[in-house]
Amino acid sequence: xxxxxxxxxxxxxxxxxxxxxxxxxxxxxxxxxxxxxxxxxxxxxxxxxxxxxxxxxxxxxxxxxxxxxxxxxxxxxxxxxxxxxxxxxxxxxxxxxxxxxxxxxxxxxxxxxxxxxxxxxxxxxxxxxxxxxxxxxxxxxxxxxxxxxxxxxxxxxxxxxxxxxxxxxxxxxxxxxxxxxxxxxxxxxxxxxxxxxxxxxxxxxxxxxxxxxxxxxxxxxxxxxxxxxxxxxxxxxxxxxxxxxxxxxxxxxxxxxxxxxxxxxxxxxxxxxxxxxxxxxxxxxxxxxxxxx
Amino acid sequence: xxxxxxxxxxxxxxxxxxxxxxxxxxxxxxxxxxxxxxxxxxxxxxxxxxxxxxxxxxxxxxxxxxxxxxxxxxxxxxxxxxxxxxxxxxxxxxxxxxxxxxxxxxxxxxxxxxxxxxxxxxxxxxxxxxxxxxxxxxxxxxxxxxxxxxxxxxxxxxxxxxxxxxxxxxxxxxxxxxxxxxxxxxxxxxxxxxxxxxxxxxxxxxxxxxxxxxxxxxxxxxxxxxxxxxxxxxxxxxxxxxxxxxxx
Numbered sequence: 433x434x435x436x437x438x439x440x441x442x443x444x445x446x447x448x449x450x451x452x453x454x455x456x457x458x459x460x461x462x463x464x465x466x467x468x469x470x471x472x473x474x475x476x477x478x479x480x481x482x483x484x485x486x487x488x489x490x491x492x493x494x495x496x497x498x499x500x501x502x503x504x505x506x507x508x509x510x511x512x513x514x515x516x517x518x519x520x521x522x523x524x525x526x527x528x529x530x531x532x533x534x535x536x537x538x539x540x541x542x543x544x545x546x547x548x549x550x551x552x553x554x555x556x557x558x559x560x561x562x563x564x565x566x567x568x569x570x571x572x573x574x575x576x577x578x579x580x581x582x583x584x585x586x587x588x589x590x591x592x593x594x595x596x597x598x599x600x601x602x603x604x605x606x607x608x609x610x611x612x613x614x615x616x617x618x619x620x621x622x623x624x625x626x627x628x629x630x631x632x633x634x635x636x637x638x639x640x641x642x643x644x645x646x647x648x649x650x651x652x653x654x655x656x657x658x659x660x661x662x663x664x665x666x667x668x669x670x671x672x673x674x675x676x677x678x679x680x681x682x683x684x685x686x687x688x689x690x691x692x693x694x695x696x697x698x699x700x701x702x703x704x705x706x707x708x709x710x711x712x713x714x715x716x717x718x719x720x721x722x723x724x725x
Numbered sequence: 726x727x728x729x730x731x732x733x734x735x736x737x738x739x740x741x742x743x744x745x746x747x748x749x750x751x752x753x754x755x756x757x758x759x760x761x762x763x764x765x766x767x768x769x770x771x772x773x774x775x776x777x778x779x780x781x782x783x784x785x786x787x788x789x790x791x792x793x794x795x796x797x798x799x800x801x802x803x804x805x806x807x808x809x810x811x812x813x814x815x816x817x818x819x820x821x822x823x824x825x826x827x828x829x830x831x832x833x834x835x836x837x838x839x840x841x842x843x844x845x846x847x848x849x850x851x852x853x854x855x856x857x858x859x860x861x862x863x864x865x866x867x868x869x870x871x872x873x874x875x876x877x878x879x880x881x882x883x884x885x886x887x888x889x890x891x892x893x894x895x896x897x898x899x900x901x902x903x904x905x906x907x908x909x910x911x912x913x914x915x916x917x918x919x920x921x922x923x924x925x926x927x928x929x930x931x932x933x934x935x936x937x938x939x940x941x942x943x944x945x946x947x948x949x950x951x952x953x954x955x956x957x958x959x960x961x962x963x964x965x966x967x968x969x970x971x972x973x
Contacts, residue, residue, distance in 0.1 A: 485817050486972060510819045521810035526739070537735045538728075538819035564746070580818075668855045 437496075438463045438588055438619035439484065444493035446479055446642075453479040455642045457493070461621060461635075464614045468621040468633030468650075475639040477623040478518055481590050484621070486516050498587060506663060511539050514586035518593050518623075518712045520573040524566035528557055528576045531565060536583035551579040554609065555604060571597035578606070589613065591622040595629065607632050625703040641719070653707055727781050731822055736828025742834060753837055754798055758790045758844050766851050770890045780854050780939050785908040785932045792875045792928055793899055795837060797878030803829070805830050808888055816971040826880055826966045830873065837872035841865060863944050864935060871931045871956045877961040878927075884968045902926035907933070927957050 439461040446454040454476045460466045469477040482488040483495060486502035486509060495502055502509045522531045522596035526571045532548050534650045541547065565573060574597055581589060581717075595603045605630065610620050614634075622633070632637055632651050638646040638653075646653060727839040744751055765786060769779055770941040782931055845865050849856050856864065882895045903909060905919060906928035912920055923929045937943075944951045 438777060487813060487817060507819070510817065514815050515814075517814065519810060523739070523743060523811060525743050530739070530742065534735060534739050534850035535814060535818050538732055580814075 436466075437461060438498055439467075439621065440494070440496040441480075442494040444480075444483065445491045445494065446476075446483060446488065447491045448692045451576075453642050454483070454490070457642075457644050459637060459647055461619055463619050464617050465634045466610055466614055466620045466622065466632065468630050468636045469621065469639060470625075470630050470636055471623075471639035472625075472712065474641070476642040477639055478592055479642075480639075481515070481592050481621065481623060484590060485513060486510070510620075511584070512587045514581035514584065514589045515579050516581040516589075516591045516594050516657050518596075520570075520577040522565050522573060522576055522580075525564055527564055528552065528568070528579075529561045531576055532579050532583060535580040539584035541584060543611065547583055548579075551582045554582070555579045556605075569597070571602075574598055575602070587618060589618060589620045589622075591620065593623055593625065595624070595626065603629075626701065627708070630704060638708055638711055640698065640715050643715070645711050645715055650704060654704055729821070729824055730964055732824040733828045733831065736815075736820065736825060737831040740829055740832035750798070750802075751836065754794065755840050755843060757794055758840060759847050761790050762787055762844065762847055762851065764833065769852075775872055777925060779852055781936065782834050782908070783848060783852055784854075784864065784935050785928075786849050787904070788871055788931050788935060789836075789897055789903050789906075789908060789928060791844055791868060791872050792902075792931075793891055795833075795872045795875035796839070796882075797892070797896065798885070799829075799833060799876045800883045800895070801889050803880055803883035803893055804886045804889050807886075809882070813971065822969040822971075823966045826877075826962060829880065830876060830962065833858045833876045837876065838869060841868040841872050844868065849869040859943070860938055860941075863938050866944070867931055867934050867938070867951070867954065870958065871927060874927045874954065874958040874961060877958055877965055881968065884965065884970055888960060889911070902928045905929065906931075927954065930957065964972065 437460045439459075441457055441459050444454055444457040445452070455650075457476075457480065459467075460486045469480065471477055479488060483490050484497055484502055486506040489503055497509050498512055503524070523534070526534070529548060531719070532551065533544075536544075536548070547600065549558075549561070552558055555578055557572065557575055562720070565576060568576070574594065578591070578594055581591070595606055598606065610622070611632075614620060622629075624630060633650060636648060636650050636653060637644055659674055661674060662669055663672075676699065741917075762783075769777075769783065773779060803812070812825075820828075827857060842865060845868060848854060849861065878899075882892060886892050905915070905923045905926050907910075907923065910926065912923045912929065915923065930950045930953045934944065934947055934954070937947040937950075942944065
């Protein structure tokens with residue numbers, strides 16, 4: 433195992449009957465990194481996270497979480513990770529404080545009650561700490577759920593769509609906190625639908641139908657984008673679509689010799705969302721052509 | 726060991742805390758058996774001849790009602806945990822199967838203790854059975870043990886259901902146990918193969934001990950049948966703990 437890798441996944445398959453949820457997934461997540469899992473519903477993001485917490489047994493492949501196998505060495509792994517599920521798993525008739533206390537009790541450390549109050553303050557629920565959870569909005573439940581995952585200072589945080597239903601201001605503060613945690617050596621694996629959030633990650637995995645389509649820093653993914661270049665010379669407009677435009681654009685402009693009459697160059701960039709969707713569409717076409725042949 | 730006991734204690738406290746706030750659940754658990762017994766009294770008043778030995782029937786019937794209601798409520802509560810995802814989350818944060826099962830069992834035992842006591846008090850008063858204090862205490866112990874076993878069976882069944890609806894196919898099995906237990910017809914009158922099935926239902930052992938007590942005997946008179954009840958409970962708790970599923 434790479435010494436700096438907190439999570440290593442090798443040749444991972446997970447089948448539910450005939451349905452293939454994960455197909456030959458390989459990835460390595462460096463300590464102190466925010467690693468994003470991006471993909472549509474049913475891509476396999478949650479299944480991958482559940483394999484890492486030992487809640488789902490892989491059909492094939494090797495997993496290592498901080499050097500431990502999450503299936504056979506479950507008890508060692510569980511004290512070291514914090515997991516936030518996609519839908520908040522909370523007791524509606526208990527208060528936020530009681531839920532956080534219950535779900536962090538087996539991994540409690542010194543000054544347990546003080547620590548619970550700290551995380552409650554961080555998720556912005558101090559005034560509602562002793563209200564029963566059934567009175568909370570969806571976003572507030574998400575915050576309680578995140579607090580449960582943070583109490584015991586985990587070395588790895590596994591967050592399944594943590595900011596769904598959270599307002600933009602609090603979302604920003606969450607991401608700042610995630611970044612602070614990585615400075616302390618915490619590794620974060622986060623699944624998300626939000627492209628804007630994906631840009632906060634150090635590295636991104638694009639998943640579709642159980643397959644890893646890409647595993648790169650988001651900036652590098654953006655370089656895959658196509659750019660539509662519109663050049664207006666006198667009253668005529670020329671258009672050209674280029675890939676890897678940071679390298680190609682200078683070459684293209686040289687052809688025009690940067691004539692003084694070129695007075696305006698517009699670049700319409702693809703967003704990360706378009707890049708990801710393009711990858712998924714290409715993958716779908718490959719699957720369909722494979723089915724037809 | 727201390728960790729295990731601490732975790733069991735926290736689960737028990739959490740369930741009791743929830744019960745304290747879920748008054749509807751507590752009311753259903755306690756009032757339903759009392760209401761059903763009241764209606765049984767009306768049925769017996771209308772149908773039973775004067776010379777009929779009522780206690781021989783009503784005490785085991787009450788035991789069955791406690792058995793049935795405790796079983797079904799425990800199973801549904803645990804399946805609800807599974808559906809809500811809180812059961813899976815308990816595993817993820819580090820609670821173990823045996824801690825979860827015993828934690829629940831201890832909390833619901835508090836409810837069963839109150840439930841069995843009220844049922845027996847109502848029976849004694851409504852049917853004017855005139856139990857001695859020793860008879861009452863012995864019957865209470867049997868009924869309490871049966872309630873605890875019913876909870877353990879409810880927990881076991883909940884392991885095989887993915888939602889509340891999947892608990893219902895198990896209900897006929899519990900109802901069948903009334904016939905198999907000898908409460909309505911003596912077990913000896915059943916076909917040989919059905920008699921073997923009788924030994925699988927806890928109601929059979931409870932009924933045997935209760936009949937002995939109703940004849941004026943003590944728990945020691947049929948000590949084997951009585952001893953089987955806690956053993957039965959331990960076996961079911963063991964199987965429920967082993968079969969408590971975490972993985973998909």
